[in-house]
Amino acid sequence: MTSLIKAINVERSFGSGELETKVLKGVTLEVQRGEFIAIMGKSGAGKSTLMYQLSVLDEPTAGTIIIDGIDTVALDEVEATTFRLNTLGYVFQDYALVPDLSAEENVMIPLLMRGETWEAARTTARAAIDAVGLRGKYPNLPAQLSGGEQQRVAIARAIAGKPKILFADEPTANLDSISGRAIIELIGDLNRSVGQTVVMVTHEREYAMGCHRIIHMEDGQIVGIEELRTLEPTNIQPH
Amino acid sequence: MRSLRIGLLLGLRQIQRANLWTTGLIIFVMMLTFLNLIAVSGILVGLIAGAETAVREKSLGDIILSPRDDEDHILETEAVERQLAAFPEITAYSVRYRAGGELEANYMERRDLRGERDVASVNVTGIDINRELAMTNIDKEIVAGEFLDPREEGYIVLGALYTEEYASNFGDIFETVSGVQPGDQVRLTVGDISKEFTVKGILQSKVDEVSLNTYLPEREFRRFFGRIDRNADQIVIRVVRPDENTVVKNALVSLGLEGQAKVQTYEEGKPKFITDIKNTMNLLGTFIGSIGIVVASITIFIIIFINALSRQRQIGILKGIGIDRRAIEIAYVIQAGFYALLGSALGALLTYGFLLGYFERNPIPFPFSDGILVADPTETFIRFIVLFVITLVAGFLPAWLIVRKNTLNSILGRK
Numbered sequence: 001m002t003s004l005i006k007a008i009n010v011e012r013s014f015g016s017g018e019l020e021t022k023v024l025k026g027v028t029l030e031v032q033r034g035e036f037i038a039i040m041g042k043s044g045a046g047k048s049t050l051m052y053q054l055s056v057l058d059e060p061t062a063g064t065i066i067i068d069g070i071d072t073v074a075l076d077e078v079e080a081t082t083f084r085l086n087t088l089g090y091v092f093q094d095y096a097l098v099p100d101l102s103a104e105e106n107v108m109i110p111l112l113m114r115g116e117t118w119e120a121a122r123t124t125a126r127a128a129i130d131a132v133g134l135r136g137k138y139p140n141l142p143a144q145l146s147g148g149e150q151q152r153v154a155i156a157r158a159i160a161g162k163p164k165i166l167f168a169d170e171p172t173a174n175l176d177s178i179s180g181r182a183i184i185e186l187i188g189d190l191n192r193s194v195g196q197t198v199v200m201v202t203h204e205r206e207y208a209m210g211c212h213r214i215i216h217m218e219d220g221q222i223v224g225i226e227e228l229r230t231l232e233p234t235n236i237q238p239h
Numbered sequence: 240m241r242s243l244r245i246g247l248l249l250g251l252r253q254i255q256r257a258n259l260w261t262t263g264l265i266i267f268v269m270m271l272t273f274l275n276l277i278a279v280s281g282i283l284v285g286l287i288a289g290a291e292t293a294v295r296e297k298s299l300g301d302i303i304l305s306p307r308d309d310e311d312h313i314l315e316t317e318a319v320e321r322q323l324a325a326f327p328e329i330t331a332y333s334v335r336y337r338a339g340g341e342l343e344a345n346y347m348e349r350r351d352l353r354g355e356r357d358v359a360s361v362n363v364t365g366i367d368i369n370r371e372l373a374m375t376n377i378d379k380e381i382v383a384g385e386f387l388d389p390r391e392e393g394y395i396v397l398g399a400l401y402t403e404e405y406a407s408n409f410g411d412i413f414e415t416v417s418g419v420q421p422g423d424q425v426r427l428t429v430g431d432i433s434k435e436f437t438v439k440g441i442l443q444s445k446v447d448e449v450s451l452n453t454y455l456p457e458r459e460f461r462r463f464f465g466r467i468d469r470n471a472d473q474i475v476i477r478v479v480r481p482d483e484n485t486v487v488k489n490a491l492v493s494l495g496l497e498g499q500a501k502v503q504t505y506e507e508g509k510p511k512f513i514t515d516i517k518n519t520m521n522l523l524g525t526f527i528g529s530i531g532i533v534v535a536s537i538t539i540f541i542i543i544f545i546n547a548l549s550r551q552r553q554i555g556i557l558k559g560i561g562i563d564r565r566a567i568e569i570a571y572v573i574q575a576g577f578y579a580l581l582g583s584a585l586g587a588l589l590t591y592g593f594l595l596g597y598f599e600r601n602p603i604p605f606p607f608s609d610g611i612l613v614a615d616p617t618e619t620f621i622r623f624i625v626l627f628v629i630t631l632v633a634g635f636l637p638a639w640l641i642v643r644k645n646t647l648n649s650i651l652g653r654k
Contacts (some may be wrong), residue, residue, distance in 0.1 A: 052647055057559055057646055058647045085560070097551060101249075110562070113242075
């Protein structure tokens with residue numbers, strides 16, 4: 001087993017002096033390659049803040065985060081952007097698609113940014129859209145898709161570039177239960193079929209049941225790790 | 240290059256999906272800005288250009304011969320005339336004799352000899368009537384009576400600004416005689432010599448050289464002023480191709496005409512104040528246009544700022560998924576550029592497709608000229624470039640302000 005993410009003593013606080021609020025209080029965590037973990041906790045427990053630190057969207061106040069051998073805390077803004085582009089995939093709770101772009105173009109954008117040609121990016125994007133079950137919806141604008149479909153496009157965008165880690169921030173929060181379950185199934189399938197490493201924040205225990213581990217957080221600290229299933233060696237991504 | 244590609248895609252799609260009315264309104268504002276920049280200075284310059292055209296048509300022509308700096312008159316005028324007559328590129332010329340005199344009117348009705356005489360100091364020009372009319376058609380400017388007839392003697396034509404009735408519109412700035420009508424007798428005096436003339440007509444032109452002048456046939460002029468040497472004070476020349484007057488001027492110089500006269504093109508010989516006023520008007524127009532540019536750039540800034548601000552979260556997410564901030568800035572710059580380009584193109588179409596022709600057909604009547612619209616393509620292009628660049632900057636700044644915000648704060652909508 002190899003650690004893809006290694007977070008050591010990660011702290012994050014906001015404000016300063018008497019007004020300083022510590023949201024993360026020395027979190028240490030490892031995520032293995034091919035693992036699917038869920039971070040759970042009540043509101044204000046620090047689960048989203050932890051995910052932002054792990055996904056290089058925020059910079060911890062203290063501590064170290066090593067992803068795929070790279071100290072992400074040491075990256076400057078431009079390096080961090082490039083790192084996110086090449087290494088990480090994101091699914092946000094409200095889909096976060098560009099409303100002016102078609103489904104296909106939304107998926108193509110990070111691929112084009114990586115330097116793929118228009119045609120290659122389109123082929124990859126269509127394959128990713130097919131993979132999330134939206135074959136033929138390529139030219140649709142986000143407004144022409146249901147919430148569940150939009151979230152699928154967001155997943156297609158996240159996985160099209162074959163990221164090492166897929167971060168999902170409450171991906172079912174804005175969906176009805178049927179669509180929510182379908183999205184969780186889709187993410188679970190990705191993990192099972194291609195060994196996609198997934199870090200997901202969720203409120204719903206039901207959605208976390210397909211994960212390898214559930215990280216329970218409370219008051220900015222990990223208060224428990226629940227092992228649901230063992231990571232099979234075959235699940236390891238070929239990255 | 241990648242950033243440019245993404246920026247283009249994002250920018251073009253934003254334009255494509257934007258509300259049609261909003262886009263139309265922004266383009267309309269840009270078009271008005273362009274027109275403000277081109278048309279305001281164009282009309283201001285056009286007033287002077289109109290005056291300049293009139294001076295060239297009604298007075299100075301395309302080439303001007305005047306006395307050399309060390310002489311009082313053009314030497315060997317008759318020989319010069321012969322050379323001009325043989326020149327195929329010259330379509331017309333007029334030989335003018337000039338002097339000053341005192342014009343008196345209403346002297347027959349004057350009862351009190353101690354009272355003030357009705358006199359005005361005037362410029363007097365002696366002309367070959369047929370040549371002058373071929374050159375300037377100033378008989379078209381007659382507002383009362385008729386122009387001189389080469390077969391008659393004892394007649395004079397007065398410029399309207401020497402008559403109180405016409406000059407009063409300009410206030411009390413000219414010396415005038417009052418109540419003079421065609422058919423009235425006036426007395427012209429130079430030194431101790433006086434002669435009576437019958438007023439044949441009154442000339443009113445927007446060219447002061449014409450309206451502030453009195454005209455006599457050249458034979459009478461020379462007799463009256465004692466100019467027996469026939470050497471003239473000015474010869475004005477009309478050429479076949481006015482824009483190539485320099486070529487003709489150079490040909491005349493090569494014939495040795497500079498031995499007899501100073502040879503100048505219209506551009507060289509025109510009064511300096513015309514160029515000065517033109518430059519001033521241009522500056523004034525540019526200043527007024529600049530205010531328009533400032534307003535337009537603020538408009539674009541606000542539009543792009545609101546647009547970027549309302550998409551702040553989306554911008555954050557784009558940065559979050561690894562899109563370079565330059566790509567996002569380019570997208571907004573492209574939008575601003577699109578508005579400026581289309582607005583300016585429509586403005587240019589309106590200017591060159593309609594306004595220029597319209598003002599040509601319907602000049603704006605001003606006391607000193609018929610104002611036209613002047614829109615020199617090179618200057619228009621330069622102003623467009625200025626407008627375009629300023630608009631790009633106005634589009635870039637708000638995008639830059641929003642894009643530089645912390646990625647996570649943008650995603651979470653935090654300030």
